[in-house]
Amino acid sequence: xxxxxxxxxxxxxxxxxxxxxxxxxxxxxxxxxxxxxxxxxxxxxxxxxxxxxxxxxxxxxxxxxxxxxxxxxxxxxxxxxxxxxxxxxxxxxxxxxxxxxxx
Amino acid sequence: xxxxxxxxxxxxxxxxxxxxxxxxxxxxxxxxxxxxxxxxxxxxxxxxxxxxxxxxxxxxxxxxxxxxxxxxxxxxxxxxxxxxxxxxxxxxxxxxxxxxxxxxxxxxxxxxxxxxxxxxxxxxxxxxxxxxxxxxxxxxxxxxxxxxxxxxxxxxxxxxxxxxxxxxxxxxxxxxxxxxxxxxxxxxxxxxxxxxxxxxxxxxxxxxxxxxxxxxxxxxxxxxxxxxxxxxxxxxxxxxxxxxxxxxxxxxxxxxxxxxxxxxxxxxxxxxxxxxxxxxxxxxxxxxxxxxxxxxxxxxxxxxxxxxxxxxxxxxxxxxxxxxxxxxxxxxxxxxxxxxxxxxxxxxxxxxxxxxxxxxxxxxxxxxxxxxxxxxxxxxxxxxxxxxxxxxxxxxxxxxxxxxxxxxxxxxxxxxxxxxxxxxxxxxxxxxxxxxxxxxxxxxxxxxxxxxxxxxxxxxxxxxxxxxxx
Numbered sequence: 003x004x005x006x007x008x009x010x011x012x013x014x015x016x017x018x019x020x021x022x023x024x025x026x027x028x029x030x031x032x033x034x035x036x037x038x039x040x041x042x043x044x045x046x047x048x049x050x051x052x053x054x055x056x057x058x059x060x061x062x063x064x065x066x067x068x069x070x071x072x073x074x075x076x077x078x079x080x081x082x083x084x085x086x087x088x089x090x091x092x093x094x095x096x097x098x099x100x101x102x103x104x105x
Numbered sequence: 106x107x108x109x110x111x112x113x114x115x116x117x118x119x120x121x122x123x124x125x126x127x128x129x130x131x132x133x134x135x136x137x138x139x140x141x142x143x144x145x146x147x148x149x150x151x152x153x154x155x156x157x158x159x160x161x162x163x164x165x166x167x168x169x170x171x172x173x174x175x176x177x178x179x180x181x182x183x184x185x186x187x188x189x190x191x192x193x194x195x196x197x198x199x200x201x202x203x204x205x206x207x208x209x210x211x212x213x214x215x216x217x218x219x220x221x222x223x224x225x226x227x228x229x230x231x232x233x234x235x236x237x238x239x240x241x242x243x244x245x246x247x248x249x250x251x252x253x254x255x256x257x258x259x260x261x262x263x264x265x266x267x268x269x270x271x272x273x274x275x276x277x278x279x280x281x282x283x284x285x286x287x288x289x290x291x292x293x294x295x296x297x298x299x300x301x302x303x304x305x306x307x308x309x310x311x312x313x314x315x316x317x318x319x320x321x322x323x324x325x326x327x328x329x330x331x332x333x334x335x336x337x338x339x340x341x342x343x344x345x346x347x348x349x350x351x352x353x354x355x356x357x358x359x360x361x362x363x364x365x366x367x368x369x370x371x372x373x374x375x376x377x378x379x380x381x382x383x384x385x386x387x388x389x390x391x392x393x394x395x396x397x398x399x400x401x402x403x404x405x406x407x408x409x410x411x412x413x414x415x416x417x418x419x420x421x422x423x424x425x426x427x428x429x430x431x432x433x434x435x436x437x438x439x440x441x442x443x444x445x446x447x448x449x450x451x452x453x454x455x456x457x458x459x460x461x462x463x464x465x466x467x468x469x470x471x472x473x474x475x476x477x478x479x480x481x482x483x484x485x486x487x488x489x490x491x492x493x494x495x496x497x498x499x500x501x502x503x504x505x506x507x508x509x510x511x512x513x514x515x516x517x518x519x520x521x522x523x524x525x526x527x528x529x530x531x532x533x534x535x536x537x538x539x540x541x542x543x544x545x546x547x548x549x550x551x552x553x554x555x556x557x558x559x560x561x562x563x564x565x566x567x568x569x570x571x572x573x574x575x
Contacts, residue, residue, distance in 0.1 A: 013388055016396045017250070017279040019369040022360075023534045024295035025541045031125055031291045034365060037300065037548050042118060044553040049560045056111040092561035100514050102564075 047085045050077035106148040108358045109311050116145065117362065124366050128288050135258045135285060138266065138366075145267040146231070153229040156194065157265050163190055164239045165253075165260040168246040172253035180247055187243040195236045198229055203433030231271045233430055237397055238264055242278035244401055251279050259285045266368070268359040272352070274373040275393035281368075289367025296548070297537030302361035304555040309525070310354035311563050313518050317347040319564065321515045326486050329496040335509050337500040341479040343515065344486050346522030349377065352391070378478070378526045381470040383447040384457045386478055398427050416452070421445040431485070436493055440484040447477055 027033040046053055054077050057070040080086045097103065106112050120141050127134035143154050167187040174180045196204070205221040212219035242263065245251040254260060263281050264270075325332050325340035332340070356373040363370045373393050380386035387395045403423040409416040421442060428441015451457045456464055465473070480497075487493035511519075540551060 013392055013396045013399070014372060016277045016371065016393065016400070019276075019280050019371050021293060021369065022295040022298040022364060024297045024537050026292040026294065027296055027541065030294045030296070033545065033548065034291075034294055034296055035122065036545055037296065037552065038118065038121060038365075040549040041552045041556070042114060044549065045556055045560075048553065048557050052111060052560060089557060089561060092558070096562050100512075 046076050047080045047083070049089050050080040050086055051089075053077070106145050108355065108362075109307050112148070116141070121365060125289075125291070128291075128367070131285075131288050132256075132258060134288075135262050139258060139261045142262070142265040142267040142270060146265065146270060149230050150227070156198075156229050156232065157235065158261075160191070160194065160235055160239050161261045161264045162257070163187075164243055164264070165257050168243050168253035168260075169255070171243065171246050184243060184247040188240065191236050191239050191243075195232055198226065198232055200429075200433045234269070234271065234273050234275065235264060237273075237275045237394075238269075238278070240401060241275070241397065245278050251282070254282055256285075266363075268363040268366075268368075269370060272355045272359075273391075273393060274356050274359065274371050275397050276370055280371065284368055291367065293364075293367060293369070295364055295537075295541075297540035299361035299364045300540065300548075300552050301533065301537055302357040302364075304552050304559075306354040306357035306361070307556060307559050308354075309350035309357070311559050313522050314347045314351040314354065315564050316514055316518050317343045317350070317522065320512055321510070322347050322486070324510070326488070326492065326496065329492065330499050330504050331506060332499070332504065332510065333506040333508055334500055334503050336506070336511065337496060339509065339511055339519070340496075341483060341500075343519055343522075344482050345378065345475075345479045346519060348482065348485075349374070350522055350525070376526045376530070378475055378523075379471070380474050380478070381467060382451055382457050382474055383444060383477065384451055386474060387444070387448075394427070398423050402426060417449045420448050420452075424448065435490050436484045436487055439490070439493075440481050443477075443481045443484065447481075 050073070053073040054070070057066065057073040060066040060069065077086070093104075106116060120138075123137060124134060127137055143157065146154055146157060164187060167183055167190075171180050171183045171187075174183060202223050205223060209219050209221055242251070242260065246253045259282055262285060263276075263278060266281075269276055322340060322344045325336055326344070329337060329340075353374040360370040360372075371393055373391060375389040375392065377386055377390035380389055403419055406419040406422060407415055408419060411419075422445075424441045424445030425438055426441070428437045428439070428444070431437040431440070454464065456470070483496050484490075484493045487496060540548065543551075
């Protein structure tokens with residue numbers, strides 16, 4: 003018979019949920035907002051193709067046309083600033099290594 | 106609406122600021138969250154939001170009545186009415202056709218003719234999780250663990266809150282309602298934890314679970330007799346990792362999203378494939394379901410109070426019904442009963458690890474537990490009992506195929522998936538702590554970089570999470 007190093011686990015108390023690990027931010031809402039919206043902006047500029055494909059998936063109507071126009075404007079800006087390059091190169095490398103193809 | 110989509114990113118980008126702007130007007134905030142949760146659900150089927158609404162209103166009213174009654178028989182009658190209503194809705198949508206087919210088969214075996222109609226209404230997504238939440242509320246009110254709330258919006262929100270609506274975690278009414286009575290404290294936001302749960306969840310679902318499923322697991326479970334024994338063995342491991350990465354990804358994202366909105370959700374996974382016994386596994390896998398089954402099924406059946414045989418019976422009933430909850434299919438019942446039988450055997454042999462002791466060396470205990478869990482997953486994943494039988498038959502006896510069809514990408518995913526089980530939890534906490542203390546530029550760069558990498562390696566589309574069907 004061998005002793006186990008840790009005691010057997012038990013289920014946590016389901017009626018009380020402790021705060022998660024980590025520390026609160028100085029200005030939690032401001033920091034969280036900056037992280038959320040700046041990340042979305044970076045992703046829109048770094049992977050603009052996703053935005054354009056998403057906009058193309060909707061039923062054609064004036065709202066969809068406006069959305070697609072906006073997505074294409076973001077893509078055009080990203081291409082002009084060459085912000086889409088890292089994604090494009092990474093994607094090409096991934097496809098070459100795995101032998102997969104873009105849909 | 107799936108979490109790893111642009112729709113959800115846009116949805117959340119709109120919900121997040123409005124939720125916090127309404128934080129000082131708690132009732133308005135809750136109505137807003139109910140409304141957006143119904144919109145979230147309506148992306149699948151708008152008409153099924155009526156089920157959410159009906160369930161919430163009926164359980165709200167029943168709980169008030171139970172709370173007002175003083176005589177135990179009347180309270181019990183109302184509780185049974187509530188249980189019958191909730192299970193009736195679940196049975197009608199999820200199990201009617203299964204039970205009708207089973208009854209007709211049984212009648213045919215007995216030489217009788219029985220014709221029952223079948224209904225093709227479609228399964229309302231999330232109906233099982235909805236039932237768990239509703240039952241938790243009325244049973245806790247009956248047990249006087251919880252005062253029935255007089256605020257309908259609290260129950261509407263408890264039942265429909267979009268982060269946990271579709272696939273959990275199962276949040277107890279006691280734990281959720283205490284969070285709805287007051288404004289949320291922004292200091293409760295754990296940014297590092299939420300960010301890592303969300304980006305880690307995206308990686309596990311979009312990359313690991315997806316490639317394991319599409320490039321390997323789906324094939325071996327479609328035609329197991331066309332694969333080698335090695336492939337079938339690896340297929341078992343791959344499915345174990347796939348379902349973990351799929352389900353835990355959903356729950357991780359749900360916990361992270363809820364925390365960003367100021368709500369706390371319970372932990373649901375704790376590296377389940379490190380378990381040294383099947384009992385240990387259920388304390389690490391879908392922990393909120395384990396606790397729910399224990400408190401609302403196993404204990405009411407008598408738990409371990411009625412002696413050894415009654416305990417074994419209660420374990421088997423609990424696990425069998427837990428299996429059936431996953432779907433109207435014999436394979437799920439077998440999966441549940443296999444786990445029940447394993448729990449019984451562990452108790453008989455004293456292998457549960459209770460008291461911090463195991464009779465087996467840790468490595469042997471881990472090997473046996475892991476392979477038992479993987480073997481049981483075959484019944485869980487196989488579309489029919491015949492496929493599961495063919496899978497295990499070919500695995501044991503061998504088929505005509507030799508070698509392996511595992512691609513390098515699948516092999517990498519297998520390794521990465523297993524790493525999620527061995528990386529110490531405190532590493533992640535240290536990473537989160539570093540993130541919490543980092544500059545705002547780093548705080549933005551980390552999720553941007555990880556999600557960009559996920560996009561680089563992502564497949565064309567994201568299939569629904571496995572647990573959506575339950």
